[in-house]
Amino acid sequence: MSLKKYIASRNQLTALWGKAGEPLLPTNPKDLTADQKRALARGLLSDLSPENLCCDGELRGAKLRAKTSLLNKAKSELEVMGQSVEWEVLYPT
Numbered sequence: 001m002s003l004k005k006y007i008a009s010r011n012q013l014t015a016l017w018g019k020a021g022e023p024l025l026p027t028n029p030k031d032l033t034a035d036q037k038r039a040l041a042r043g044l045l046s047d048l049s050p051e052n053l054c055c056d057g058e059l060r061g062a063k064l065r066a067k068t069s070l071l072n073k074a075k076s077e078l079e080v081m082g083q084s085v086e087w088e089v090l091y092p093t
Contacts, residue, residue, distance in 0.1 A: 002073035003029045003040075010043060029081065037083040044075050044085055 004027065011024040025036055032040070046052060048071050054064055075085045 001077075002070050003077040005070060006044070006074035007040070010040070029077065032081075034083075037078060037081065040078055041075075041083050041085040044071060044078065045087060047071055048075070 007025050007027060007029065011027075014022055014024055025040070026032055048068075053068060053071070054060065059067065079085055
């Protein structure tokens with residue numbers, strides 16, 4: 001359920017600020033492609049960073065806990081679908 005909420009929020013941001021014609025994510029997590037799952041994993045990691053999580057210190061208390069809980073549940077649901085949610089370490093070749 002949290003993954004659906006996260007996808008809906010990403011779609012709202014895409015509709016508002018995305019490039020013209022940028023496709024929205026499917027509302028049903030089961031319909032996500034492998035590339036879409038990887039993009040969601042990267043987005044979740046970014047959103048879970050301390051700066052983004054607490055909006056540079058502006059978000060505190062119950063709202064911060066609710067946001068953290070939603071993002072962590074969405075992360076868990078995405079991992080259950082087989083997508084690892086961890087930073088990709090790139091090594092120069």
